[in-house]
Amino acid sequence: MKKEVELSKAKWLVEPGCVVLVTSGTMENANVMTFSWQTPVNNADPCLVLLVINHIRYSYELIKQNHELVINVPGEELLEQTHFVGTVTGRNINKSLRDKLRESGLTPIPAKMVEPPLIEECAAHLESRVVETFKMQTHDLLVCEVVRAVADAELFDGKWIPERFHTLHYLGGNKYGLMERAIEAHGKKTTAE
Amino acid sequence: MKKEVELSKAKWLVEPGCVVLVTSGTMENANVMTFSWQTPVNNADPCLVLLVINHIRYSYELIKQNHELVINVPGEELLEQTHFVGTVTGRNINKSLRDKLRESGLTPIPAKMVEPPLIEECAAHLESRVVETFKMQTHDLLVCEVVRAVADAELFDGKWIPERFHTLHYLGGNKYGLMERAIEAHGKKTTAE
Numbered sequence: 001m002k003k004e005v006e007l008s009k010a011k012w013l014v015e016p017g018c019v020v021l022v023t024s025g026t027m028e029n030a031n032v033m034t035f036s037w038q039t040p041v042n043n044a045d046p047c048l049v050l051l052v053i054n055h056i057r058y059s060y061e062l063i064k065q066n067h068e069l070v071i072n073v074p075g076e077e078l079l080e081q082t083h084f085v086g087t088v089t090g091r092n093i094n095k096s097l098r099d100k101l102r103e104s105g106l107t108p109i110p111a112k113m114v115e116p117p118l119i120e121e122c123a124a125h126l127e128s129r130v131v132e133t134f135k136m137q138t139h140d141l142l143v144c145e146v147v148r149a150v151a152d153a154e155l156f157d158g159k160w161i162p163e164r165f166h167t168l169h170y171l172g173g174n175k176y177g178l179m180e181r182a183i184e185a186h187g188k189k190t191t192a193e
Numbered sequence: 194m195k196k197e198v199e200l201s202k203a204k205w206l207v208e209p210g211c212v213v214l215v216t217s218g219t220m221e222n223a224n225v226m227t228f229s230w231q232t233p234v235n236n237a238d239p240c241l242v243l244l245v246i247n248h249i250r251y252s253y254e255l256i257k258q259n260h261e262l263v264i265n266v267p268g269e270e271l272l273e274q275t276h277f278v279g280t281v282t283g284r285n286i287n288k289s290l291r292d293k294l295r296e297s298g299l300t301p302i303p304a305k306m307v308e309p310p311l312i313e314e315c316a317a318h319l320e321s322r323v324v325e326t327f328k329m330q331t332h333d334l335l336v337c338e339v340v341r342a343v344a345d346a347e348l349f350d351g352k353w354i355p356e357r358f359h360t361l362h363y364l365g366g367n368k369y370g371l372m373e374r375a376i377e378a379h380g381k382k383t384t385a386e
Contacts, residue, residue, distance in 0.1 A: 015229055016362035016370050017210010036208055039230045041245050041332055050334070052234050052243070076376065083378030134327040134334065139234055141243070141327065141334065159364040169209035169362070171352040174378040177209050179362050179370040183269065185276030186367070
């Protein structure tokens with residue numbers, strides 16, 4: 001069952017560097033795109049996640065309209081949908097009055113705080129607003145503030161439980177690595193620099 | 194045995210979102226710090242990797258001096274060293290004329306193109322120069338151009354081989370997830386948007 005995640009802990013949903021499915025647009029006209037290029041950029045409050053996006057993406061057109069998006073976390077069971085969504089554009093699908101999200105077999109459900117839908121089949125959702133954009137030559141860096149986060153409490157207890165939930169990590173081509181096991185360090189903890 | 198990696202393919206060394214050990218400074222006065230917050234920001238040429246660093250870090254003082262660093266990729270066998278390096282500052286260690294890199298039990302060896310050392314025990318090294326910096330409130334985004342990359346050819350053949358090499362993915366506290374298995378999608382590949 002999905003439960004609210006405190007915003008000060010939401011970054012742990014993406015910190016392992018897993019691929020995420022980003023929904024944009026609205027419930028009526030949604031798009032979805034796979035991102036491997038994401039990282040937290042702040043420790044706790046506000047929860048900020050950076051997404052790197054090519055200027056030419058259809059998702060980016062939609063994001064620029066309402067500055068909102070949802071970061072959804074898929075696991076191993078969504079491999080085919082994740083790859084499909086990462087390799088097919090929603091631009092032409094939308095022109096024919098269907099959208100890529102539904103085309104992929106994923107289920108859009110309404111978010112609480114933003115317009116783009118959540119993807120029901122994903123294990124976690126980070127409803128976000130773009131608060132800053134840094135421009136690069138072909139890509140932009142979108143700093144997204146997470147305004148609401150929920151996750152499956154069986155799979156995430158403040159940390160992902162890799163023995164129960166296998167996040168996807170992009171290796172290239174059609175290959176993805178799976179995070180399957182957790183290990184624990186025993187050294188001392190003070191302050192990193 | 195470590196071999197040169199074409200720069201157009203070097204991003205695949207960090208794309209899975211693994212933690213990396215970043216060396217800074219010089220062979221004589223080196224520092225090392227664990228980064229979980231990293232992502233590629235360009236597809237191929239030049240190979241650009243983004244690192245997110247807090248303003249107060251000792252590593253950042255060193256990076257600002259010569260604008261060079263090396264991104265080293267550790268695996269499961271370097272768990273304790275990775276955690277140590279991520280939780281202890283090099284600032285005071287250096288003042289007593291020892292450095293954190295040697296203190297951690299890791300072995301510095303000279304790089305070819307930049308001043309900071311490589312870490313011999315790591316499976317891959319990306320010698321890099323900072324080419325752009327975006328400023329945020331507490332953290333800066335360092336865009337690093339990779340100028341030379343090498344990797345263990347038994348473990349990386351253009352993609353990491355998770356069955357042979359387990360990258361570390363930070364879960365929080367003293368816990369790390371391991372990427373242990375690769376899976377392959379069979380859907381069609383066209384253009385992502």
